[in-house]
Amino acid sequence: MKLTGSEILVECLKREGVDTVFGYPGGVVLGLYDYLYRQTHLRHVLCRHEQGAMHMAEGYARATGKVGTVLVTSGPGATNTVTGLTDALMDSVPLVVFTGQVPTQLLGNDAFQEADIIGITISCTKYNFLVKRVEDLARTIKEAYHLAASGRPGPVLIDLPKDVTFAQTEFSYPDSVYLRSYNPTIEGNKGQIKKAAKAVRQAKRPVLYTGGGVVASGASAELTRLAGLIRCPVTSTLMGLGGFSGSDPRFLGMLGMHGTYKANMAMYESDLVIAVGARFDDRVTGKVDDFVPNAKIIHIDIDPTSIRKNIRVDIPIVGDVAHVLRTLIEVLEANDEPIYVDAERAAWEARIAELDAEHPLGYTHSDEVIKPQSVVEKLYALTQGRAIVSTDVGQHQMWTAQYYHFESGRDWLTSGGLGTMGYGFPAALGAQAAHPDRLVITVSGDGSFQMNIQELATAVVNDLPVKVVILNNRYLGMVRQWQQLFYEERYSHSYLATTPDFVKVAEAYGALGLRATKPSEVEGVLLAAFRHKGPVVVDILTDPMENVYPMVPAGAANHQMVFCDPDQTPGAGLKQKDGQGAKTPPLPLTGGGARP
Amino acid sequence: MIHILSLKVENRAGALSRIAGLFSARGFNIDSLSVAPTADPSVSAMTIVTHGDDAIIEQITKQLNKLIDVIKVVDAQGRNYVHRETALIKIHTRPEDRAEALRVVDIFRANVVDSSPNSYTVEITGDSEKVDAIINLLRPLGIKDLVRTGKVAVTRELNKNP
Ligand SMILES: Cc1ncc(C[n+]2csc(CCOP(=O)(O)OP(=O)(O)O)c2C)c(N)n1
Numbered sequence: 200m201k202l203t204g205s206e207i208l209v210e211c212l213k214r215e216g217v218d219t220v221f222g223y224p225g226g227v228v229l230g231l232y233d234y235l236y237r238q239t240h241l242r243h244v245l246c247r248h249e250q251g252a253m254h255m256a257e258g259y260a261r262a263t264g265k266v267g268t269v270l271v272t273s274g275p276g277a278t279n280t281v282t283g284l285t286d287a288l289m290d291s292v293p294l295v296v297f298t299g300q301v302p303t304q305l306l307g308n309d310a311f312q313e314a315d316i317i318g319i320t321i322s323c324t325k326y327n328f329l330v331k332r333v334e335d336l337a338r339t340i341k342e343a344y345h346l347a348a349s350g351r352p353g354p355v356l357i358d359l360p361k362d363v364t365f366a367q368t369e370f371s372y373p374d375s376v377y378l379r380s381y382n383p384t385i386e387g388n389k390g391q392i393k394k395a396a397k398a399v400r401q402a403k404r405p406v407l408y409t410g411g412g413v414v415a416s417g418a419s420a421e422l423t424r425l426a427g428l429i430r431c432p433v434t435s436t437l438m439g440l441g442g443f444s445g446s447d448p449r450f451l452g453m454l455g456m457h458g459t460y461k462a463n464m465a466m467y468e469s470d471l472v473i474a475v476g477a478r479f480d481d482r483v484t485g486k487v488d489d490f491v492p493n494a495k496i497i498h499i500d501i502d503p504t505s506i507r508k509n510i511r512v513d514i515p516i517v518g519d520v521a522h523v524l525r526t527l528i529e530v531l532e533a534n535d536e537p538i539y540v541d542a543e544r545a546a547w548e549a550r551i552a553e554l555d556a557e558h559p560l561g562y563t564h565s566d567e568v569i570k571p572q573s574v575v576e577k578l579y580a581l582t583q584g585r586a587i588v589s590t591d592v593g594q595h596q597m598w599t600a601q602y603y604h605f606e607s608g609r610d611w612l613t614s615g616g617l618g619t620m621g622y623g624f625p626a627a628l629g630a631q632a633a634h635p636d637r638l639v640i641t642v643s644g645d646g647s648f649q650m651n652i653q654e655l656a657t658a659v660v661n662d663l664p665v666k667v668v669i670l671n672n673r674y675l676g677m678v679r680q681w682q683q684l685f686y687e688e689r690y691s692h693s694y695l696a697t698t699p700d701f702v703k704v705a706e707a708y709g710a711l712g713l714r715a716t717k718p719s720e721v722e723g724v725l726l727a728a729f730r731h732k733g734p735v736v737v738d739i740l741t742d743p744m745e746n747v748y749p750m751v752p753a754g755a756a757n758h759q760m761v762f763c764d765p766d767q768t769p770g771a772g773l774k775q776k777d778g779q780g781a782k783t784p785p786l787p788l789t790g791g792g793a794r795p
Numbered sequence: 796m797i798h799i800l801s802l803k804v805e806n807r808a809g810a811l812s813r814i815a816g817l818f819s820a821r822g823f824n825i826d827s828l829s830v831a832p833t834a835d836p837s838v839s840a841m842t843i844v845t846h847g848d849d850a851i852i853e854q855i856t857k858q859l860n861k862l863i864d865v866i867k868v869v870d871a872q873g874r875n876y877v878h879r880e881t882a883l884i885k886i887h888t889r890p891e892d893r894a895e896a897l898r899v900v901d902i903f904r905a906n907v908v909d910s911s912p913n914s915y916t917v918e919i920t921g922d923s924e925k926v927d928a929i930i931n932l933l934r935p936l937g938i939k940d941l942v943r944t945g946k947v948a949v950t951r952e953l954n955k956n957p
């Protein structure tokens with residue numbers, strides 16, 4: 200039977216197991232949308248900005264492990280996907296994005312709403328396709344989902360000229376894909392794995408340094424087993440949080456610029472680093488030469504380009520993390536000799552306890568002003584680490600990473616590689632669409648939330664009861680922190696003032712708005728938010744001068760962490776100095792006016 | 796260190812811009828690039844001459860391999876390769892220079908493929924050193940125009956006696 204391009208598209212999505220599409224209509228996809236209207240299989244979530252649809256699909260993908268699907272129109276619809284594509288490429292999120300395109304006979308003519316989206320997105324997709332013949336559509340879709348999900352996952356874009364969606368052809372969906380030029384290595388090289396096992400047996404002070412690859416590969420169980428088997432502490436990148444239980448005593452916390460002292464120092468003092476699905480990002484390594492000066496490095500990653508890109512590696516192993524870890528465990532267990540010397544490990548654990556005691560993660564508590572860290576701690580206590588939590592980008596993101604302890608990597612949605620303000624709320628909506636029965640929380644900033652605030656409409660209309668907790672410091676806090684520390688307190692364009700009134704905004708959209716201005720109110724508003732059935736915005740007015748610590752200053756090495764503001768006791772916040780106050784805008788703590 | 800990379804690439808629209816884009820985005824150097832279809836029309840052969848230290852060449856090779864359109868990348872460095880380049884050199888020829896021009900063409904076994912009352916166009920094929928050498932000898936006569944293809948390369952068969 201002959202089907203139109205639109206019918207083929209829906210048919211293919213069905214076969215790929217897609218149940219939800221995030222999108223926004225427009226001229227060249229009207230035909231497609233007309234067919235969507237007439238079918239019942241696919242659920243379409245109408246965003247309010249295409250960037251929102253992208254991050255929703257990312258959140259959906261990260262929370263489920265499935266491929267996220269987006270449908271937008273040509274021109275401006277297509278160009279609005281670019282930030283999301285780049286974000287997904289950096290963080291290895293599997294997406295397939297369909298963009299409408301002007302009819303094939305108009306291609307290249309600067310037609311109305313034509314954008315060369317293939318050219319524009321070459322460098323921010325894993326691959327992209329322009330489908331010029333309806334006969335190629337089904338195979339292209341099959342290839343796109345395969346490319347997005349396999350190997351190192353990433354976003355794939357399909358550009359669909361209008362006439363292709365109307366043209367008809369005989370439909371057949373290929374069962375499998377063969378691409379002669381694409382063959383990701385899954386099993387690690389056995390010889391290399393044996394070398395790694397030998398290095399593990401020789402190590403006295405090993406550390407497992409784990410990243411987003413653990414989550415993408417679904418290798419948490421293997422990682423946990425390995426850590427136990429070799430009695431090894433585990434640290435994680437921002438993207439890897441939850442890949443190893445955040446409440447496990449072996450967990451050192453995050454490493455890097457805002458990592459824990461014990462994680463960075465354990466790396467610094469280790470004699471063996473086992474890097475698992477992590478890519479030695481500059482936010483992690485600090486000054487590369489002093490990152491792990493005494494360690495042998497084993498690097499396991501599915502992407503060969505990640506290996507030896509910015510650091511020397513002694514034992515590279517290309518392969519899927521779960522497969523490689525399984526084999527490594529087998530090889531280690533095949534030999535009856537003990538893997539480690541008890542006394543050596545006891546000494547190593549004692550050293551780490553010592554480091555922890557030297558500089559534990561912490562801040563100065565207050566009864567007068569709400570400390571942002573205390574809000575995250577409260578969130579963790581109230582949810583017992585069982586919520587899906589997304590963040591935007593800035594100080595609030597780092598505090599969430601530090602103080603919320605994740606049990607699953609799929610419960611943690613954040614923009615790591617690109618650091619996209621505006622990611623958090625739509626990502627949470629995508630996760631909520633996939634998991635209607637779970638508690639989904641966005642920890643956002645007063646700056647970031649405004650970057651996709653329009654998606655409140657999506658939340659209300661589609662019944663996506665996400666709880667947005669704004670750590671409202673009236674500042675682009677992370678920018679302000681750097682200005683304070685490195686630009687002599689010249690707060691250039693980082694003050695946001697007290698507008699908008701987020702409670703009123705929430706109400707205008709039909710959501711519930713709540714506010715806390717004093718520490719004593721925090722628990723109450725959070726509980727009220729959790730109890731409410733619909734979406735909620737909780738505006739929490741936090742200490743505007745609080746900074747994220749510890750911190751590796753830019754250009755410094757990870758063992759040179761700073762723990763508090765200059766001339767301050769740890770975490771006390773900055774006192775305003777006389778005469779300098781003039782440069783600093785006023786800092787009202789009541790925001791847009793708290794309501795009783 | 797100069798490296799010659801020999802690639803087999805899917806013959807698709809966009810493959811070339813993906814490869815060129817990779818080099819510019821990551822700050823790798825391209826000294827020359829040539830591309831044309833192979834005996835199999837679905838495959839293009841590409842020769843890229845680039846330079847960088849070992850770590851950079853390793854990254855370039857890995858990044859190229861990662862591109863979906865790239866079927867195979869071989870670094871000719873340390874292998875036995877034949878490489879050739881063609882140049883078309885248009886020179887001024889005053890009557891008194893013609894004999895000298897033809898003498899140079901002869902020495903290099905090059906060809907004059909076009910001529911006019913005051914110019915010759917010389918075609919030369921050889922390794923890049925040979926092309927450089929003839930250009931140097933012709934330069935004093937006055938070069939009006941010069942186009943080079945960039946290197947193309949293919950492995951040598953080691954076992955030549957069946
Ligand atoms: C789209 C985008 N623009 C700019 C930045 C640079 N940036 C990083 S953090 C930050 C401040 C974020 O402010 P807010 O959301 O209020 O979070 P806070 O740091 O105050 O917790 C800015 C501007 C960014 N990461 N993303």
Ligand SMILES: [Mg+2]
Pocket residue numbers: 593644645646670671672673674675676
């Ligand atoms: Mg802020």
